[in-house]
């Protein structure tokens with residue numbers, strides 16, 4: 460299909476749960492006109508003032524942009540309802556589902572995969588982007604959508620998208636679990652639970668903020684905490700023994716990546 464110009468035309472957001480809702484709130488806060496947006500969900504949804512919410516596709520003229528933000532498993536329900544509608548731009552945040560499948564199921568001028576993560580809710584997310592299209596206007600439009608969400612970058616090779624999804628898309632889940640585990644480990648050593656939770660959260664928050672600002676990498680910073688002959692080295696030795704932490708995280712990302720691949724295969728059926 461021939462690419463049509465994309466810009467500030469009507470946008471349909473299909474699915475508006477944890478992630479779609481967070482993205483929409485950031486877009487509106489960043490100045491997107493609420494009147495531009497129609498949210499379509501299967502059930503009730505809370506949307507920003509001025510945004511239209513429907514539980515079925517509207518009968519309007521076709522939208523310029525469609526953003527898919529329901530679950531990958533719901534593509535089979537949603538795609539047939541979009542037959543005959545040809546947006547200039549289709550953006551999908553569905554984990555796993557590849558751009559060839561999207562292009563085959565939904566006609567669009569350009570197809571873009573975007574993989575945000577939950578901290579987009581505070582404008583400090585990560586959004587990985589991939590498209591077969593190198594149209595400058597398409598890329599600029601997508602970058603304008605990603606900018607209010609936080610850090611964003613294009614992935615050159617789609618075969619890495621599932622791994623990037625495991626690292627950055629799922630990553631906040633793993634980091635939240637780490638914070639919880641750090642607190643529980645402190646609790647196991649006798650620190651009161653509420654105090655351990657506060658110390659763990661503030662420690663991770665401060666360390667991440669420092670790592671962002673530092674002019675050396677996190678591995679070097681870790682060595683700066685570990686005084687020679689001191690106690691941190693004893694702890695790091697536990698994490699480093701036989702690559703324990705790296706091995707655990709590699710297994711963690713690999714399990715998530717494998718599930719993305721399975722969801723992609725299911726979407727092709």
Ligand SMILES: NC(=O)C1=CN([C@@H]2O[C@H](COP(=O)(O)OP(=O)(O)OC[C@H]3O[C@@H](n4cnc5c(N)ncnc54)[C@H](O)[C@@H]3O)[C@@H](O)[C@H]2O)C=CC1
Nearest residue numbers: 474475476477478479500501502528529530531553554575
């Ligand atoms: N939650 C996260 O941290 C991330 C999620 N994603 C992706 O975002 C997508 C949504 O995930 P969540 O927001 O967590 O799910 P969610 O369950 O919170 O939201 C799903 C939304 O889809 C709507 N929906 C369900 N069936 C529909 C249908 N047939 N037509 C229209 N809308 C329908 C629901 O009403 C709901 O608004 C998934 O594809 C996931 O892979 C991507 C990155 C991170």
Ligand SMILES: O=C(O)[C@@H]1CCC=N1
Nearest residue numbers: 554624625628629630
């Ligand atoms: O768990 C999921 O399937 C999605 C993909 C990345 C984060 N949440």
